[in-house]
Amino acid sequence: MTEDSHELLLPRERRGTLALEPTVYGRSARGVALECFGPQFGPVEILLLASMHGDESDTTVVLSDALRAVRPDAVRNPAVLCVNPDGVMRGTRCNARGVDLNRNLPTKNWSANPVYYRGHGQENQDMRLGAGKQGASEPETRALIALVERLKPKAVVSLHAPLACIEDPEASALGQWISGKVKLPLLPDVGYETPGSFGTWCDEQGITIITWELPAEPLPDILASHAPVLRKLITARYPEEVVDGSRATIGPA
Numbered sequence: 001m002t003e004d005s006h007e008l009l010l011p012r013e014r015r016g017t018l019a020l021e022p023t024v025y026g027r028s029a030r031g032v033a034l035e036c037f038g039p040q041f042g043p044v045e046i047l048l049l050a051s052m053h054g055d056e057s058d059t060t061v062v063l064s065d066a067l068r069a070v071r072p073d074a075v076r077n078p079a080v081l082c083v084n085p086d087g088v089m090r091g092t093r094c095n096a097r098g099v100d101l102n103r104n105l106p107t108k109n110w111s112a113n114p115v116y117y118r119g120h121g122q123e124n125q126d127m128r129l130g131a132g133k134q135g136a137s138e139p140e141t142r143a144l145i146a147l148v149e150r151l152k153p154k155a156v157v158s159l160h161a162p163l164a165c166i167e168d169p170e171a172s173a174l175g176q177w178i179s180g181k182v183k184l185p186l187l188p189d190v191g192y193e194t195p196g197s198f199g200t201w202c203d204e205q206g207i208t209i210i211t212w213e214l215p216a217e218p219l220p221d222i223l224a225s226h227a228p229v230l231r232k233l234i235t236a237r238y239p240e241e242v243v244d245g246s247r248a249t250i251g252p253a
């Protein structure tokens with residue numbers, strides 16, 4: 001079964017560029033435009049995010065590939081291709097001020113304690129980053145909060161790598177649907193404490209949050225297996241079209 005109707009897709013020759021003009025929703029610490037593609041008036045159904053961690057830029061490539069394939073008039077759910085552009089440009093997990101943006105949300109459990117992480121393929125969780133001076137101390141965090149408050153999504157899907165799982169504390173219908181489509185396990189958490197995380201913040205706002213951890217596989221394989229599912233999420237009505245597998249295809253398959 002195909003994930004999407006060809007009526008919703010652009011011919012391949014037009015998929016090299018982004019057909020939609022983005023809205024600038026803020027600026028990074030170094031002044032780079034933070035861009036959101038698609039509908040800009042809430043409430044929207046699903047908000048898609050990539051590259052909150054700058055060393056996970058495959059997430060941007062996969063989400064961009066999906067967005068570029070969809071006809072502009074079929075884009076129903078907005079997408080941020082890069083939450084942390086300074087980090088991507090510098091190849092760092094953190095932003096330009098050394099802060100892990102996924103520990104910088106003003107949650108009840110936010111902590112100033114340093115964050116230790118494991119570099120890709122490395123054994124020890126011994127690289128130290130900051131969580132910011134306080135929750136939402138970073139411009140990227142404040143801009144993202146304002147965007148979510150403006151768009152009022154029912155659900156947010158945030159792409160990370162490379163833990164190869166779908167993290168969804170609610171085990172929501174959307175999380176189950178994604179897990180089934182990309183054949184990754186659905187987990188309630190990633191197995192360690194994440195104070196100040198975006199997931200915890202969304203949870204406190206009553207927003208369904210799915211953390212989609214891409215697998216440590218070659219990019220062509222990830223594009224083949226994950227981009228079609230993302231195309232579906234960009235165009236789908238939620239929850240109607242992403243709950244029941246029998247209704248998961250838009251239009252003629």
Ligand SMILES: [Zn+2]
Pocket residue numbers: 052053056159160161
């Ligand atoms: Zn990440």
